[in-house]
Amino acid sequence: MAKHRRRARDLPVRPGSQGRRIGRGDRRARPRGAADRRQRPSAGPLLLARGRGPPRGRSPVREMVAAAAVRDRALRLAGRPAPGDRRLWEWLAVSALATLLAVVLLATGWTVRLDNLVYDAALRLAPRTSTSDVLIVAIDDRALAEAGAWPWSRATHARVVERLSAAGARAIAYDVLFIEPSVDPAADEALGRAVAAARRVCLPVLTEVPGPNGDSFRITPPLAAVARGAGGLGHVSLAFDPDGVSRRANLAEAAGRRSVPHLMACAAAVGAGRAGAGVESLPRARPGEALERRGPVLIPFAGSAGRFRTVSAASVLRGEVPESFVRGRYVLVGATASGLHDRHATPLSRRDETLSGVELQANLLEGLLTDGLIRPAPFPISLATTLALVWIQLAALRLASPRRNLAIALGAMSGGVALSGALLILARTWTPPAPALITLLVMFPAWGWLRLQAANAYMLQELARFAQEDGAPAAPERGDVISRRIHLMRRAVQHARDLRAQAAAAAAQREQMVQLLSHDLRSPQSSILALLDGAEPGAVRPDLSDRIAGAARRTLSLADNFVHLAKAEDGALSREPLDMSDLLDVAMDEAWPLARRAAVRLSRTGARAPAWTMGDRSLLMRALANLIDNAIKFSPPDAAVEVELRQTEIEGRPMARLAIRDHGPGVAEGDRAALFAPYGRGAGRTAGGVGLGLTLVAEVARRHGGGVTCEGTPGGGATFVLALPVDGQAD
Template sequence: MIRRTGQRRLAAEWWLVALLSSALALLLVHDRTTQGLDALLYDVLLQFDRHDPDPRILIVAIDDHSTRETGAWPWSRQVQAELLGKLGEADPVAVAYDVLLVDPKAGDMALGRAMAGPAPVFVPLLMRAPGTNGAPFDIIPPVPAVREAAAGMGHVNLLPDSDGKVRRTQLIAGDERGRWPHLMVLMQRAADPSADLPEEGQRPLLIPFAGSAGHFPTIGASSVLRGEVPAELLRDRLVLVGATAEGLGDRYATGGGNPGGILPGIEVQAHLLDGLLSDRMIAEASLWSRVLLALVPLWVLLAALRVLQPWALVALIAGLAVLLLAAAAAALLGFRLWLTPVPGLAALAVVYPLWGWRRLAAANSYMIEELERFRAEPDVLAPAGPLPSAPDPVSRQMALLNDAIGQSRNLRRFVTESLRQLPDGVFIADRSGAIVLANAEAEALAEELGLAPDERDLPALYARFQPVPAAEGRLEPEGSDLPPWPAPEEPGRYRARSASGRSFEIRVAPRWSASGELLGWVVRTTDITTLSEALRQREDMLEFLSHDMRSPQTSILALLADIGGQQVDPQIVGRIESHARRTIALAEGFVQLARAESLPYQPEPVNVADMLVDALDQLWPRITAKDLNVELTGEDATLFVAGERSLLTRAVVNLIENAVYHSPPGARLRCSIDVIEEQGDPMVTCTIADEGPGIAPDHLAVLFERFRQAPGKGQGNGVGLGLAQVHTVAARHGGWVRCESRVGAGSTFVLGLPLLSEPEEYPDEGEAPASSR
């Protein structure tokens, strides 16, 4: 009951911890509380994804050298038109002109004509947030001349994270007023017209930054204007034109493969284009995927909390953390999927101390309750006194524990003192056989056996005992001779003698710890010298009854038979013969009863039907002499009981002999075998029914006692030991014997024995044909 209470309390605490930690994991996944740690881990893992840039990408930078040589930015539209014209003449695949051209200026028409050259030119539009009149943003396209001449327009928006770093972008942006692809998506389609446009509503993608500033090949815009750049360098290239000069404002703090670095906007676009061309863009996992990644390892740990030891739990947590990190790295680097493990790691980090706290609280509460209950239980050995005042729960707990320890010490002292006062010798030894505790009787026996103080161990004790002589072994109580040391690791019952001739029954039992480890042995020695002597005297008495008492009576009967026709009063001869036969029957009854009470035997399977037939065969001459009609039912059944065959057969003989004795000549004697249920257990019954005078109710209660006879025909010729022998045999075999009788209606005796095996099928008693013998 106490254990179940503690288990229920721990189970309730476990469910509380499981629900709280699961709720925490879901919260971390849903509201992105760990976004900063997510980004940090993402940046670390992406550094293992460095690769060479796509060789088609070329940056034409409006750098510091170009602004010093050509003039401060912004350049006139004529200069920008000249730059685009120079680029177009070199036949690139496409040009992304990452310059906002939203304000009308002189030279717009010339710039438009330059954009309409042989190479497609893509320009950005401005999405300014917040917009006017409550709109989330305003869409500002380039000036008309540029808008009409450009091969396409796209947005160049980047999405900074909460730490201010740029890691992601939206490939399609806009609202109901219109949707525009990213400028780099247009460049991707120019390089690969078969590439699909992103789907509307697609989640933002992470940019696979593959290096720091200068990762992509770059030439200055002034060099292009001066014609210093060979056309072969620009031919079949994806040219990105943008500002990199200091002070132009187009710079971003980036994460990923360039943690903590500052990149110009045109280089950010180059990394984005490289990711699109190499199909290395990184998608964020769905909500359900992140939930599963957080909850599955958490519940694995929760399940282990109930079965693993603390050191194993620490190893499991470390293993789960490594698996989470490995899964995130494999998803990121192998499948281009960012599946953040941080919520799962945070849940693992929280659940173990949370469980430790709740388990400690539950154990503390349980211990206080049990100590209170232990103190409240009556202690007749040492009644509990008042507890000292406790200002806080910890002090009260210490006081209760101290009180419980005191009671346990008193109990241990009581057990020790009781052990010392036992009438039998008790030795308690460790696993090596060294005696660690012995009571007064054991100490006296050790001195009698001549054990020196430095020899107090079980091997020396065993060596001092002597085996019982074979001729006398049968007179000792059940048990085998004491085996040599070491003792077997199972309980045993042995017999031995000391050098002085004293007989002992020795019981040896191993001591086991709660974990199943052998701690030692308990050896109890009982002096059975008096019992052995009594058994010897009993054997002598049985020998006297069996031989010395029966032999004279047999001689008397022989002499009476030899008298023959001599002149002797027949009445006197009859009386002498009756007394002699009664004396022989009395001796035989004593011997049979003594064998039934004390004969040692090993149980063996005995077929009850064979036993009944054997008993009938032994008494068949007397049955025939009375001309009795025997009806036998169930003699073909195979019903086994465990027992000693001779004792059981003799018991059945006694029952049949009793029925024959009380049956009138020519009467019917019914014998049957059946199977019944007795308190849920199958019992084999052997029923003997006669048609004798019956037994009065007041004699039925004492019928199976010694020297008890029911009144009836021939009373005075029996000795009253036959039914007592039947009762003794039945009891020794775990069975019973019962009698049902009415005066003038005969008697029915039923012997019941436990069934050893399932009976074979045979007809019911009412359907079976009765056989006569």
């Protein structure tokens, strides 16, 4: 115990009078008002100097919440929406408009240019490599120079088909229109015989929209002499985006039950041994029936020009191409000569570079053969993806802080772009991100403007109310809106500065009062006790000496509680590692003289394991002393005060739980909530004190991240439980 005494701070000796708990007063039937004020003349000035106001039972936060609830209820009763209701309706309106905007942008395709920029960038990140199954026979400048000017004789085309067929081509897609008879009917017949002998040649048809004579469309097949032996027919129409770039194609064109596939789809089918479409299956224009584009796909370009194996048609005509170079391959014959103007811009084209039509068709054929075509996501999936991003941001606007809202908005926009790119690369599916991006870009500043407008209206309302409460004249009506707002703000700032000066003066007054209590009030009481202790026997009657000493000790205790309460509430804590078990032993040692005079036994039960916490030694010692003294005062003679310290978990936090139990009259359940308020007293309590001891305990517990409660029933004693964080968990 000597070790513990050396570590303890000097504490004043408290009287052992019984009959009232520290920190409680009799509140049974005493009327509030002047009588109350007369009973505590010395406490009011100190509390007012602190700026705390009169004693209260609820915290300022609860008072503010209660006042806000009353104000909102009054507004609703008056038929006016409360601030929370207005925010909800604003959020619902923004949500509806944002959802409508996203749906309109996605359905109308107004954002296709922005979507194309994202698509082109994603396509460049994962370019495909061309396969060796596709061979291009180019009608290039060399072929025109050697075989003659364009158009060639049908006999020349027949020789090209014969040589490719003899070399073992798997399928031949001949991207040249033969819809008109030539000047040499024999040449037409020769081409027809070559096509029929090859049996694997696909020929293009001409699609015109609109058609002649008021028809909605017209599809013209090749000459009958040429087409009747073909392996299949196909259209070669391309879909151009608004920026003029070729990205898309339709795998079929149909009207009613008739349809014609794309020329590359015909080549893929013929190469797989399936029959292609014939003349009899071509769509025909009928009144009120339009041509439908079916099977829209995005072409998976392998790169810029020159990615596919290419030979000149001149080399084929000369017999210079080895059969092994042609055998088993899909052969595309088409024009690449500069004078034939069959060139197209693609997503992967370099600056001022174009791709020949036959090479563009080769990219589409390769996508068909490798199952690498990129398909637009169905509208419901694109809509669900877009609305998911929009509603994530809408939920954040409702629930998150402005800083987190900005982070979520940036994350949603970048996440939408990343999701579209990932689906394109990994799943070969394209989901346009621009509708969600534009909706977020419009929605976020719109919501910010609404919040700013609401904050501005609230500020003006509060400034005007503040001016009215201050008693100053109203803001001048002249001048613009900004001038009137500046006038209100200037007046409010000046009033706030005045309040700050008053607060500083109150703080100085409080400091003077604390000094008065800590020195000027304590010194006379200590002198009185010293005189009584040094008086000769018989100089003062014993009963009078005890009464004077008791009053002096109570005054010292009151002053000490005031000083410690001021430090606990507003002062900086001197935190250090403390063993609560050690402190408890010291506090019990200090309380032993009081317990002896009151004929009360102090006993500590349970284990004595260390319970470390980070705290202020003087404040914790004072709190422990107040709890033990309080238990002694309310214990009858020959009773025991039981003290137990153990470690436990409260709401998942490791805590040191100190329980101090007495066997006094107990505390009614209705009085427990107010035990720790300033000047609070339980019913029927008559012990000395002004009611600040338990207030100090509660404030010390709060500053250390813990709490204090009272348990028990009247007639069965009371148990005060102090819980403090261990292992440095105090806030």
